[in-house]
Amino acid sequence: xxxxxxxxxxxxxxxxxxxxxxxxxxxxxxxxxxxxxxxxxxxxxxxxxxxxxxxxxxxxxxxxxxxxxxxxxxxxxxxxxxxxxxxxxxxxxxxxxxxxxxxxxxxxxxxxxxxxxxxxxxxxxxxxxxxxxxxxxxxxxxxxxxxxxxxxxxxxxxxxxxxxxxxxxxxxxxxxxxxxxxxxxxxxxxxxxxxxxxxxxxxxxxxxxxxxxxxxxxxxxxxxxxxxxxxxxxxxxxxxxxxxxxxxxxxxxxxxxxxxxxxxxxxxxxxxxxxxxxxxxxxxxxxxxxxxxxxxxxxxxxxxxxxx
Amino acid sequence: xxxxxxxxxxxxxxxxxxxxxxxxxxxxxxxxxxxxxxxxxxxxxxxxxxxxxxxxxxxxxxxxxxxxxxxxxxxxxxxxxxxxxxxxxxxxxxxxxxxxxxxxxxxxxxxxxxxxxxxxxxxxxxxxxxxxxxxxxxxxxxxxxxxxxxxxxxxxxxxxxxxxxxxxxxxxxxxxxxxxxxxxxxxxxxxxxxxxxxxxxxxxxxxxxxxxxxxxxxxxxxxxxxxxxxxxxxxxxxxxxxxxxxxxxxxxxxxxxxxxxxxxxxxxxxxxxxxxxxxxxxxxxxxxxxxxxxxxxxxxxxxxxxxxxxxxxxxxxxxxxxxxxxxxxxxxxxxxxxxxxxxxxxxxxxxxxxxxxxxxx
Numbered sequence: 001x002x003x004x005x006x007x008x009x010x011x012x013x014x015x016x017x018x019x020x021x022x023x024x025x026x027x028x029x030x031x032x033x034x035x036x037x038x039x040x041x042x043x044x045x046x047x048x049x050x051x052x053x054x055x056x057x058x059x060x061x062x063x064x065x066x067x068x069x070x071x072x073x074x075x076x077x078x079x080x081x082x083x084x085x086x087x088x089x090x091x092x093x094x095x096x097x098x099x100x101x102x103x104x105x106x107x108x109x110x111x112x113x114x115x116x117x118x119x120x121x122x123x124x125x126x127x128x129x130x131x132x133x134x135x136x137x138x139x140x141x142x143x144x145x146x147x148x149x150x151x152x153x154x155x156x157x158x159x160x161x162x163x164x165x166x167x168x169x170x171x172x173x174x175x176x177x178x179x180x181x182x183x184x185x186x187x188x189x190x191x192x193x194x195x196x197x198x199x200x201x202x203x204x205x206x207x208x209x210x211x212x213x214x215x216x217x218x219x220x221x222x223x224x225x226x227x228x229x230x231x232x233x234x235x236x237x238x239x240x241x242x243x244x245x246x247x248x249x250x251x252x253x254x255x256x257x258x259x260x261x262x263x264x265x266x267x268x269x270x271x272x273x274x275x276x277x278x279x280x281x282x283x284x285x286x287x288x289x290x291x292x293x294x295x296x297x298x299x300x301x302x303x304x305x306x307x308x
Numbered sequence: 309x310x311x312x313x314x315x316x317x318x319x320x321x322x323x324x325x326x327x328x329x330x331x332x333x334x335x336x337x338x339x340x341x342x343x344x345x346x347x348x349x350x351x352x353x354x355x356x357x358x359x360x361x362x363x364x365x366x367x368x369x370x371x372x373x374x375x376x377x378x379x380x381x382x383x384x385x386x387x388x389x390x391x392x393x394x395x396x397x398x399x400x401x402x403x404x405x406x407x408x409x410x411x412x413x414x415x416x417x418x419x420x421x422x423x424x425x426x427x428x429x430x431x432x433x434x435x436x437x438x439x440x441x442x443x444x445x446x447x448x449x450x451x452x453x454x455x456x457x458x459x460x461x462x463x464x465x466x467x468x469x470x471x472x473x474x475x476x477x478x479x480x481x482x483x484x485x486x487x488x489x490x491x492x493x494x495x496x497x498x499x500x501x502x503x504x505x506x507x508x509x510x511x512x513x514x515x516x517x518x519x520x521x522x523x524x525x526x527x528x529x530x531x532x533x534x535x536x537x538x539x540x541x542x543x544x545x546x547x548x549x550x551x552x553x554x555x556x557x558x559x560x561x562x563x564x565x566x567x568x569x570x571x572x573x574x575x576x577x578x579x580x581x582x583x584x585x586x587x588x589x590x591x592x593x594x595x596x597x598x599x600x601x602x603x604x605x606x607x608x609x610x611x612x613x614x615x616x617x618x619x620x621x622x623x624x625x626x627x628x629x630x631x632x633x634x635x636x637x638x639x640x641x642x643x644x645x646x647x648x649x650x651x652x653x654x655x656x657x658x659x660x661x662x663x664x665x666x667x668x669x
Contacts, residue, residue, distance in 0.1 A: 211510065212506040216348070216350055217351065218351075221505040252508065260465075260496055260516055
């Protein structure tokens with residue numbers, strides 16, 4: 001009885017959470033380098049349309065995944081160029097990127113509305129996935145679910161254990177100091193922005209190739225903004241963002257299940273829960289001045305003028 | 309960066325975008341007709357069908373009319389600005405196509421007494437504001453008959469948007485029709501609190517299938533639930549437009565919104581100067597509601613039964629809400645031999661027997 005209902009619920013939670021993991025982990029790297037890119041939603045939706053379009057044309061969802069990452073990366077390059085080389089305001093540029101991305105994806109996707117594709121296949125090593133309960137849950141996901149875990153591990157290692165991760169964090173904490181000891185602040189930030197774009201693109205690709213294998217305008221429906229909230233929610237730590245994404249996905253799915261079982265909770269309140277949790281966590285984090293100071297990158301959102 | 313300033317700049321940019329997209333100005337010789345949509349026209353559902361109606365108007369009248377549309381307009385204050393913009397830029401007939409535009413439409417209509425307004429699915433009218441809607445419950449009746457015959461598990465899963473009478477009426481129509489051919493049927497409803505979020509709609513459909521539903525119906529606008537049904541090997545019924553492409557095996561039929569005849573007749577009325585405020589509630593008879601082609605997997609006798617009901621609704625011999633109808637507690641709400649009045653249908657806020665759970669308050 002328990003297995004019968006819990007396993008399918010968990011499977012649904014995994015697919016609902018994975019796009020958030022990609023986008024949030026990417027944005028953590030961007031923000032750790034001191035850049036605030038509010039264009040996650042735009043990069044995600046462009047990633048979704050790029051992945052879908054290429055999958056329709058080539059018939060291969062794996063090429064589609066690469067195309068999704070590349071689409072997000074291209075869009076983030078616009079952002080990086082404008083904010084890092086032309087010193088435009090990061091908040092305004094990020095918002096513009098979202099608005100542009102949503103509109104541009106609708107334009108690109110026009111001919112793909114109503115088309116169908118083969119969705120991203122689930123890996124299925126039968127000797128493992130036949131294990132009752134645990135098998136389908138742990139061993140029979142599509143490769144992007146494993147990739148999201150792998151990326152979380154890699155980014156954690158990169159930020160906390162690697163030399164270049166230290167440099168990236170230094171750039172985000174004090175760009176003048178990093179510049180004075182010879183690091184190219186602008187280049188490092190550009191690379192971080194491109195990485196964030198590719199990750200948001202992967203999140204979008206997951207939406208249009210695995211979660212709901214179709215293209216309709218505006219299909220990301222605000223998930224980019226949730227990913228942005230998750231970064232703060234996780235106080236810029238990759239693992240917290242990973243579990244935060246599963247918490248968000250989990251609450252959304254569990255409230256759907258609760259309704260199906262006739263649990264009498266107003267659906268509006270349940271739909272509101274993830275956002276409520278973010279606000280509560282924001283308040284809790286903000287109470288502890290010291291904690292927020294050590295976790296929020298000090299140069300977040302500030303432009304760097306190397307000769308100014 | 310403070311969150312408040314982020315939100316402020318967000319609001320400012322959202323508003324300016326709406327203004328820009330609404331401001332399609334040109335010289336006003338032809339009749340200018342404006343359309344306001346709640347979703348993107350690429351949703352393949354509700355807004356898509358309204359836009360098909362707009363295209364039909366353009367095709368029919370050619371150079372005599374010029375149409376403008378604004379899509380993805382949030383219900384509320386933004387809607388009022390957009391409608392006002394259309395009214396003050398020479399549009400003489402404006403269709404506002406979502407329930408939540410009701411009060412904004414009325415407010416703008418007061419300021420522009422010479423402009424004709426048409427509000428979809430609302431119930432408040434004025435001298436220059438008409439309302440119109442489809443009797444989609446007639447389509448739901450036919451869909452419910454098919455679902456009742458096709459289900460093996462006797463559980464129909466229903467992905468619902470918001471608990472407004474329009475949606476509740478649809479759920480009830482399905483329950484009554486399905487139980488008339490199969491008294492064992494139960495309707496499980498999941499509310500997703502959105503008209504359009506493919507991911508969430510898909511998750512809701514998965515939830516319902518996990519909980520035993522082998523027929524998925526929806527009152528949301530994206531084809532995602534049909535696609536989930538196809539993948540999981542259960543049946544689905546499409547919403548607003550033919551969604552066969554998203555589930556060739558699963559898609560039993562769909563209830564199609566067909567606004568073109570109404571939009572053409574109202575545009576004609578403005579051109580002729582005969583436009584009057586009124587309320588139009590069109591169903592199968594006026595062609596505002598259509599059924600998509602039936603899936604070949606449906607047995608012939610079930611198709612015959614569905615068609616008989618459809619024709620019966622057109623000639624008036626069949627009504628989707630014919631008594632005796634009991635609510636969830638077993639109390640008779642429509643006595644035997646009577647049919648529900650339009651007033652009762654328009655304000656429906658209770659579940660009939662066979663629907664599980666409670667209406668969220």
